[in-house]
Every structure is written in structure tokens, then in C-alpha cells.
Amino acid sequence: RKDVWGLSNMERRSLVNAMEALQADHSADGFQSLASFHAVPPLCPSPDANERFACCVHGQASFPLWHRLYTVQFEDALRRHGATVGVPYFDSMEAMKFLPWFFTDVTYHDPLYNTDTPNPWAGASIDFMGEGVKVERDLQMDHFAKEGENGYDTWSFNQYIFALEQDNFCDFEVQFEIAHNAIHAWLGGSTTYGMGHLHYASYDPVFILHHSNTDRIFATWQALQEYRGLDPNDVTCALELMREPLKPFSFGAPYNLNPNTKEYSLPEDTFDYRNHYHYDYDKLEMQGMSVDRLHDYIEERKEKDRVFAGFLLHGLGTSAHVQFQVCRGSGDMACTDAGFFDVLGGSAEMPWRFDRLYKYDITDVLEKKQVDVRDPFSIQLNITQTPSGEPLDSSVIPQPSILFEPGNRDHALHRVAPNRVRHELSHLTERDIMSLKASMRDLQLEEGVDGYQSIAGFHGAPGMCPSPESPEYACCVHGMPTFPHWHRLYAVEVEDALVRHGSSVALPYWDWTRPIDQLPSLFTNEMYYDAWKDEVLFNPFARGYVKHLGAYTVRDVQPELTKLSRDGKHSVLFDEVLLALEQEDYCDFEVQYEVVHNAIHYLVGGRQTYALSSLEYSSYDPLFFVHHSF
DSSP: OOBGGGOOHHHHHHHHHHHHHHHHOOSTTSHHHHHHTTSSSOOBSOTTOSSOBOOOOOSSTTHHHHHHHHHHHHHHHHHHTTOSSOOOBOOOSSOOSSOOHHHHOSEEEETTTTEEEEOGGGOOBOGGGOTTOBOOOOOOHHHHHOOBTTBSOOHHHHHHHHHHHOOSHHHHHHHHHHHHHHHHHHHHTTOSSSTTSTTTGGGSTHHHHHHHHHHHHHHHHHHHHHHTTSOTTOOOSOHHHHTSOOTTGGGOTTTOOOHHHHHTOSGGGGGOHHHHHOOOOSOOOBTTBOHHHHHHHHHHHTTSOEEEEEEOOBOOSSEEEEEEEEEOSSSTTSEEEEEEEEEOOOTTOOOOBOSSOEEEEOHHHHHHHTOOTTSOOEEEEEEEEETTOOEEOGGGSOOOEEEEEOOSOOOOOOOOOGGGSOOBGGGOOHHHHHHHHHHHHHHHHOOSTTSHHHHHTTTSSSOOEEETTEEEEOOOOOSSTTHHHHHHHHHHHHHHHHHHTTOSSOOOBOOTTSOOSSOOHHHHOOEEEETTTTEEEEOTTSOOEEGGGTEEOBOOOOGGGGOBOTTSSSBTTHHHHHHHHHOSSHHHHHHHHHHHHHHHHHHHHTTOSSBTTOTTTGGGSTHHHHHHHO
């Protein structure tokens, strides 16, 4: 496959003649039939289903794989009709003041016979919509022509570069797919029967040229994976999708008459495109950068601190254009344009929802506004339906998350006071334990806003959020990326209180990944002897008191707590902790981390009400804070 600009006269001629013949072919292997594979008339989940939807895959990890197979389907059909070269690609990453004549000129001049004929790559009819209905284009040349700050770094280039940066296939796919959507929007514009509408995009021959290029970018990512020392054909995410045959290719005859795409119609088949589909690219480059140079360029970009707006996208039943602003303060200058992207859709679309965020770099916007990532600011969305331009409610897309990715560089170390260094329970001396018990006892006796009852109430009952004046729910954060942050701050709150009451040691932690035969004695010994007071005192870590209910916390230790991991050397939760630590993406880590943390709450609290297993009362048990220190 060659760049559309680099085709020879005879290669252009063969492609024009082949497309003309393909459009004249009204069999199940002709243009109209192949165009319908993508969306309408719909064929999925099966041609005989009462309710059908478009077969094209969007918003899922198999998007690049389905469209790779679809491009092969057209390429093989063009070869059967006389093409002597593979489907060329339209490289849309370069700024251009005009688009290739190959698909924009309405007439084609045959250099062999010196004749002019209609150019079949300039458009096609949509037969099922009725006589005279043809594809339309509304070229958004302002987008195509816009250069980046350095000339070469256009919007498309930056979007695809960030996609190529990802070394996880599913992370790559999200960025890659949304970047690809923009060219649909820029070619289709405000038209209904155009590239910007999921239903009719595939009836425009430029669709094939665009997807030859997106497939080339996918092949470039595979080459980068190999350069990184990773398997270019391996997927470690969305494995359930890799076993789902890609339809309608898997249907076979009479719908798919291509035996090759039928045979290799599993997603995992599509990775080995050279051996299974017998094509290659003239070059795997972006803006003149080869794979090794791309790798270096990507690593250089990663040295800088970056801030992203993260969007969790799903099917809207329509195409849409999303613009967003970064807002801080009030007045005319409060909001600044920060970016845009497009969603491709239609009423016949297959239901879809990304399982991870689409990230958009807003670093430069924040720098120009002199806003730090830790400053309060908001993202304001403006969503319009395509092609009508009618506004959509901004709530159709969840409010984006703000993500900070520090640059790859060394971090300075700093010293901390000895009573701010947290130690594992088993490493505490008798002196440390006596100091902890004394300070916890005094904290529990303290009344007022700084006392234990007040601090324990921060987490659950009585609820104090959204404000103490209008309490509706508990303030603790769960099921969100800020879960670790909230609970870190909460542990510091208690640690500060213990130090204020004389503790000479920091809040200890209980490493429950080690083999457990019983709870640590700090939590189980009911009484202790205080030599200074010459008294036997109640152990403040043995249970907590819920003063507003007049109840004590209890523990109902479950037998699973003492089970061992598969290697027999750790607790049953050890492998789950390893899985959390394995994640390189913070939000992936947080989900695994929070769920395994939940296990201790249940395994210690059991099915009791005033216990660690209850969100409302867990923080009244002092064990809560030692658990959260770990």
C-alpha cells in the first residue's frame, strides 16, 4: 500500500478502473454490498434477526481489528476488478491547503487514451436510499490546513503520537479511534450522506483511503511494540472480545463471498496482516520519522509534566462534535478554549461504551492561563449534534477527570521526623506500644471537634456532606480515583491527633499480606498495665465506642482471613495486592487497590453492624486507622 500522493500514473489508472468496475458490480461482492457491511442496511447480530444494528465496531478494543478486515475486504474486491496496487492511504497528519486530486477531482483524465471520465473515487450512489441519492462532502479545510506550533505537529499528529505512546493495546485503541473520528468529521462536515455519519460513511470511496491510513498507524504501533521489546501481536486486555468473530465477515456465503476474510475473521487473526491478508506498506513513518526515531520522540515528550482531561465516552446514537474549555474565576476571560474531538455514531450503531478514559492534553492551556493542576478549575463542555449543529445536553458525556502525569525524571529525597516514620506492627517495641495506647486513650477521652468521636465521624455516620449545615451523606470517598487521597488524608488526621496527645511513634501499619493466624495482639488484648499510673487499663485499640448511639464496635473475624496464597508463604490477599501494584496507570491501580482493601473490612468485621465491615461505623474501630496506614 502506497501514499496516495506517490502513485504512478498506471497505478492510479488501475485503481480508477477497478473502482469503476466495482461500483458497477451489483453482486454480493460489489460496492453497494460491501459498503453495507459497515452500517446500513444493518446485518447484525444476524441477517435474519428481527431487530438488527450496524456491524461496524466502535468504542471497543476490536475497532482497529474490524476496520483492518474491512479495508482488506475492499482491497481484495478492487484486485479482483483489476487493481495492480493495494489500497493507497491518505495521510491526513500533514497540514495541507488542498486535498489529493485522486479523490477530489470529479473527472479523471486517462493518460493512455487521453479521455476524461467521471472519477469514481470522488463519490458514489447510495442505492438503498433511492434513485439519485449520492454521498456528499463538506471539506473542513481550515482543520486540514492548520499547522501546529512547530509546523509539523498538527492536531492529528499530536493525537496519533499520544496513541502510539501507549504500550497497552486498549489504551492505544481509545486514543487511536477518537483521533480517527476527526477525519470523518472534516470530510463530511454538515452533510447527512457523508463521512461524518456512521450510516453512510462507507459509501464514500475516501473511507477506504482514510482507513488504509489508520491501519498503517495501527501497523506502526505494532512495529513500535516490537521495538520496545513487546509482542506486537499480543493483547492483554478485553480478552473476551478477542474471541468474538468479527461480523459480517464471519457469516460467509451468501453475505461474505471472500474466503480469506471468512477464514481469518477472529480479532486475534487480524494482527498478522502480512501472512493472513498479504499486504504491506511502503513505509511506516509519521512526518518523516521512522519507528526508531518515533520511539525517541515519544520518550522525549514523556520527560515533561503533563496534564490531561480524561473523558469516559459512550455511544450517543448520533455523531457529535465536542468542544471544551478550561474555566477558572469569572468574567469574559474566565474560560479558555482547550480542545475538541468528535464522536462518530448513528441510530443504528452497535451499543458501545469505552472501559477507559480518552485523554486530551491540556498542559499548554493551563500554562498559558497560569493555572496549576492543583488550583481549582473546571472543564466546560459544548456538544453539538452532527450534521445538524443542534446543541446536545452537556451531561450526555460525564464530567471529565483531571489527570496529572509527572515527567520521567529523578525525585529528590527529604528527611522526616522519627515520629512521622510509620512502622509495621510487629516491629514496634514495648515502649512504642505503650506510647501508642496512652495517646489513643487520651484522644478517645477528648471531647470537642478534635476528639476521637468527631474525627471518627468524618468517615461515615453521622453524615456531614455536602456540608455540616445540610448533611445528606457520608463524606468518605469510595469507588472514585480519589479514594486513596481521601483516606491518606484521614490517616494523617488521626496521626496528627495521636502525636498531639504525646505519641512518640507514627501511626503503625498492619501488613495483612503476611500469613495470619489471628489478629495482632494490639487489637485483641482487652486490658494492659500502665506502670506509670500503676493501673490496669482498658486497651483503647481493642474496640471503639459510637457515642451518639451508645454502642461499642465488634469484630467477627472470618475464617478466610487465615487462608494462605497459592505459594503458601503469604496471606490469601497477597496476589491481589501484587495485581494492584502491577498497574502502571494510576486509575487501573486504584480500582484493584480499593477492592482488595475492602476485603479486610469484611474479613475482620464480618456481618456485624457496628463493625469494620460497615461504612457508617467502621472508623469508630481504631483498627480502621492501622489498616489504612498499610
